[in-house]
Amino acid sequence: MVVENRPSDAEVDRIFRALADATRRDILRRTLDGQASVSQLAAAYDMSFAAVQKHVAVLEGAGLVTKEPAGRERIVRGNPVAVQRVRTLLDQYEQIWRARIARLDALLADD
Template sequence: MASITEDQRLDAVFTALSDPTRRDIVARLSAGEATVKELAERYEMSMQAVSQHIGVLERSGLVSRGRHRQTRPCRLEPAALAVAVSWIEQSRRTWAARMDRLETRLADLQQGAGR
């Protein structure tokens, strides 16, 4: 079985979160487990369409489905967000450093112009 790279995980998470319905499902599941039927009640779409959205979330690792009697509740897997959070934080640090250097350079230019 081929292993999934961090870039592939990151792509899958961002792809899954690129859709507003899927982001809403993730937000709903952050409050606790729910069945597909319970999730579908919020949307003007079929249960099959909601199931397809959940499938995308499952493939990205953001959501898993368990078993409880006759139901298969969906649950959020917050650890799957770690790769995205790490990437975002690294990008934030990079851009903050660049902006700090730009600010310093602009201040130096302003001081030079004032002489």
Template sequence: MVEYSKDLDVIFQSLADPTRRDILRRLRPREHTVGELAQHYDLTFAAVSKHLQVLERARLVRKRRSGREQKVELSPAGLGRADTYLAQYRILWEEKIDRLEEFLKPNK
């Protein structure tokens, strides 16, 4: 009865947390190690590590080992999936905004 798409559950759930969104923001320009990321938050290392696991399950980030560190980078998979989902609704709200602009336009 419900179009059940577990991947969207996990992706949107991941995006619903401000610390996780902040991690994504930091990863935008470049990859970071887990430790580098952890420094910026008033949380335990373990808590940040768990946030990264959540982001990884959602395929919003990827990790790869580099010596004793783990390098974390953005992954386009999850972000693309979320974006594709919202694209279904994009026409709707763009058209509403168009109508608003039309309404605000003085004349012609």
């Protein structure tokens, strides 16, 4: 059974909003490439630990990343399923456009 519930507007808002920041996109890249603790991530950026913590929270709130406790650390992992879902969303816009082109083609066809 494929769950694949259609995401709500608010969820989509959160996903795109999370992606609308270069630091967060970089965190997503890193954690898709391999897991990292919050402090390891924080070391990579020229901002406070708390700021990076917030960025991770935004990504987590969007479902793009998961955070799992491991001793005193929190391990952050990129969520490939969520990324896939965003692509699916974008596909829908392309479908709309292709449908329009198809209609225009149909108009031009002299059958």
